[in-house]
């Protein structure tokens with residue numbers, strides 16, 4: 066991955082971690098489930114904190130686990146990286162909004178990540194931060210789509226084949242100037258699966274950078290097994 070010059074500590078990263086992990090199956094909230102003996106959230110925050118640009122991390126934890134999560138993450142904080150934990154909300158978007166409200170005023174660049182992308186390399190955090198620092202108001206990491214994509218109707222019959230050359234699979238962290246992210250959330254009228262979708266809604270151009278295979282989202286049991294192997 067390309068190395069970028071970075072400015073130590075000018076970036077805040079929001080880590081929504083309040084989801085239940087329904088698709089992963091029964092158990093603790095997904096961010097607290099273990100990968101090689103440590104919670105997914107610990108893996109994710111450790112990698113974010115290792116990115117030189119990051120000066121603050123705000124985690125949105127399950128509401129009944131805020132104190133436990135703060136204690137769990139305390140060893141990852143340092144004089145260079147402030148760590149805050151707030152209670153998350155009923156949707157990812159609500160959790161991001163609650164974390165955003167807690168970001169100290171001095172941070173003008175804000176990235177939004179997923180605890181579920183536990184193995185995201187610090188270099189990807191740097192790449193996204195550098196693109197925002199370079200003047201893009203909204204930045205997302207993307208990968209090419211490798212499968213053929215079909216559109217189907219309600220009975221499962223194929224309606225057509227989509228041109229995959231114009232499609233991208235979107236990852237996190239997604240990066241924003243503070244103004245764009247706060248305006249996008251303030252204008253939100255319905256739920257979106259990512260923050261760039263909110264920026265699109267207010268007419269902000271969204272810049273893409275190359276994603277990373279290791280930034281895969283752990284969603285289903287198969288993904289957790291893959292992450293164990295990748296580790």
Ligand SMILES: Nc1ccn([C@@H]2O[C@H](COP(=O)(O)OP(=O)(O)OP(=O)(O)O)[C@@H](O)[C@H]2O)c(=O)n1
Nearest residue numbers: 081082083084085086087088155156160180181
């Ligand atoms: N109310 C919610 C829902 C999701 N998230 C977070 O948003 C990220 C991406 O969501 P996803 O992978 O879909 O997690 P879950 O919502 O936990 O998964 P599921 O839909 O299978 O329950 C995760 O880190 C998750 O913890 C959150 O902070 N608050």
Ligand SMILES: C[C@](O)(CO)[C@H](O)COP(=O)(O)O
Nearest residue numbers: 157179235236237258259282
């Ligand atoms: C934000 C995200 O990870 C980008 O791919 C994704 O949209 C989250 O979606 P989910 O349905 O909440 O897993």
